[in-house]
Amino acid sequence: MEPGKIIETLRKRESIRFFDRRPIPAPVLRDILESARLAPSAKNLQPYRFIVLFRDEWSEEFDDFMYRPGFKDAPVAVVVLAKDEDSYHRPVDHHPYAWVDASIAVTEMISAATAYGVGACWIVYLDAPRLKSVLDIPEDWDVVGIIPMGYPARGPLSGTKRKRRSFDDMFMNGRFGISLTEEEFMEKARRMESGTPDGRQDDDTD
Numbered sequence: 001m002e003p004g005k006i007i008e009t010l011r012k013r014e015s016i017r018f019f020d021r022r023p024i025p026a027p028v029l030r031d032i033l034e035s036a037r038l039a040p041s042a043k044n045l046q047p048y049r050f051i052v053l054f055r056d057e058w059s060e061e062f063d064d065f066m067y068r069p070g071f072k073d074a075p076v077a078v079v080v081l082a083k084d085e086d087s088y089h090r091p092v093d094h095h096p097y098a099w100v101d102a103s104i105a106v107t108e109m110i111s112a113a114t115a116y117g118v119g120a121c122w123i124v125y126l127d128a129p130r131l132k133s134v135l136d137i138p139e140d141w142d143v144v145g146i147i148p149m150g151y152p153a154r155g156p157l158s159g160t161k162r163k164r165r166s167f168d169d170m171f172m173n174g175r176f177g178i179s180l181t182e183e184e185f186m187e188k189a190r191r192m193e194s195g196t197p198d199g200r201q202d203d204d205t206d
């Protein structure tokens with residue numbers, strides 16, 4: 001894929017809270033799930049699982065978790081689970097990476113969906129213990145969120161609602177608290193571009 005296409009896709013992404021009831025074609029949905037399966041994770045431990053629910057099949061109890069009326073029309077929802085115990089822990093303080101890994105997989109899934117014009121939204125406003133009981137999720141698996149997916153009811157994905165921090169409010173220059181303006185950044189990036197590579201090689205171990 002051309003790099004420009006990727007950024008164009010990311011620009012279009014927006015959280016979709018109203019779905020039309022059109023089904024997602026099977027190969028498209030397959031690709032969306034596959035993108036989560038292919039996601040990177042710390043030490044490749046893949047400490048996440050996904051429960052896939054089709055609207056035609058989900059119970060009334062599960063439907064309650066689609067807490068906005070527009071969510072209820074999504075033809076598919078994916079429940080995202082993570083297990084700290086199975087994940088990489090940062091050695092110095094044992095901080096687990098399960099939720100980070102799971103979120104990366106979801107991001108990949110949503111990006112793939114966006115490329116197909118399929119909308120999605122994270123739902124984290126939920127009663128996790130209740131969801132665990134509704135879906136028989138074992139105690140040691142955390143519910144990270146639910147992702148309803150489907151075609152947007154209000155026109156194609158456009159990313160128009162997006163409000164974000166400015167460049168210099170988001171990025172810092174070499175150390176904490178020093179803002180990096182877009183001009184400074186471009187100047188440094190151009191300098192890097194015109195410099196010679198140092199020939200160092202990356203270590204590609206897990």
Ligand SMILES: Cc1cc2nc3c(=O)[nH]c(=O)nc-3n(C[C@H](O)[C@H](O)[C@H](O)COP(=O)(O)O)c2cc1C
Pocket residue numbers: 013014015016017121122123124125145161162163
């Ligand atoms: C981790 C996470 C949890 C979220 N939880 C909810 C949620 O429970 N309900 C909801 O309507 N939107 C939820 N959102 C969507 C955000 O509100 C949305 O991403 C943000 O406002 C930026 O808008 P955009 O996604 O359209 O760019 C969540 C997003 C993320 C990343």
